[in-house]
Amino acid sequence: MTLSLFDQFMSPALLGVPLFAIALVMPWMFLPRPGSRWLNNRTLTLKAWFTRYFTFQMFTPINRPGHKWALILTSLMIFLISLNMLGLLPYTFTPTTQLSVNLGLAVPLWLATVLMGLRNQPTAALGHLLPEGTPVPLIPVLIIIETISLFIRPLALGVRLTANLTAGHLLMQLIASACFVMLTLAPTLAILTTAVLLLLTILEVAVAMIQAYVFVLLMSLYLQENV
Template sequence: MTLSFFDQFMSPTLLGIPLMALALTLPWTLYPQPTTRWMNNRLLTLQNWLINRFTQQIFMPINIPGHKWALLLTSLMLFLITLNMLGLLPYTFTPTTQLSLNMAFAVPLWLATVIIGMRNQPTHALGHLLPEGTPALLIPILIIIETISLFIRPLALGVRLTANLTAGHLLIQLIATAAFVLLPIMPTTAILTSIVLFLLTLLEVAVAMIQAYVFVLLLSLYLQENV
């Protein structure tokens, strides 16, 4: 019986119990906890430096009221990076390949930015739906287009993360299967395919980090428009 390549994206179960919750909670145990000592170790110092640099870069263009989101978005970025990276290990499951999970991240956070804009500065938030100086005949059409683009934002966030990770995992599995099949028939070709597989794996590691960063960066841009 030939298994489908998409079986790797099915939620694993053990004795009928879905292991999605375990895959979501495991990453939090991988980060060292802050200590009460005067001097931290090298790993903790590097972790703090990376978090501080990321937070400064993301929130520098955002107004002061939006800095309340720093802890939430920084935690989300670390969480997504860890889930994406752990999914590259053998015999593991990547929760972020599930569109339902990514939409569960994207929709509430996007909706929160929209509600904040409508509550704090409704005139400015509604002004995004109609550019200044628009001819009268184009006003209804532009309002409809801008409204559609506004509601497409969370869908684009979730689909972008899902599609990039799914495509990378499928490509890795296809090339790995080809290298395994070609090994007894054409060893030279199999070795060349394995080199391509190694380079693709490095690319997928970069994609896993970049996609988590892009997800949070776009959320910060939506927040910047509404704060």
């Protein structure tokens, strides 16, 4: 029986119990934690350097009130990178290929930035809906367009992350299936295809990191508009 290519994106279950929660919690089990020693090892030092560097680069252009979000967005960055990278291992499940998970991360954070902007600077927040100098006949149309573009932001965040990871996983499975089939029919071509698969795997590792960074970067841009 031929399985569907999309079976790899179904939530795993054991004895009828969904293992989705374990797939979400699993990345935190592999993150190194500080110990009682005075000097950290290389892994902890590298993690601390990455966290400081990312936080500095992300929050330098943001006003000081927005620096309160440093812990949230940095943790989200590490969380997304861990989920995306672990999903590339064999016999694993990538929760970020599910649109529901990505929207569950995007919608609350986006809504929090919007509500914070409406509370702290309502005039500036509402001013984004109507550019300055707009002709009077175009005011209703532009307000509707800007409102739609505002509400579509979290959907774009979730769909972008889901589509990129899903497309990469599908392409890797297609090429791996082709290598397996051609192994006995055309060994030379199978070796060449395996080399392409190796390059694609390296590309997917880069995509997993870049898409996590883009997700958090766009969220920081939404935050910058409302602080």
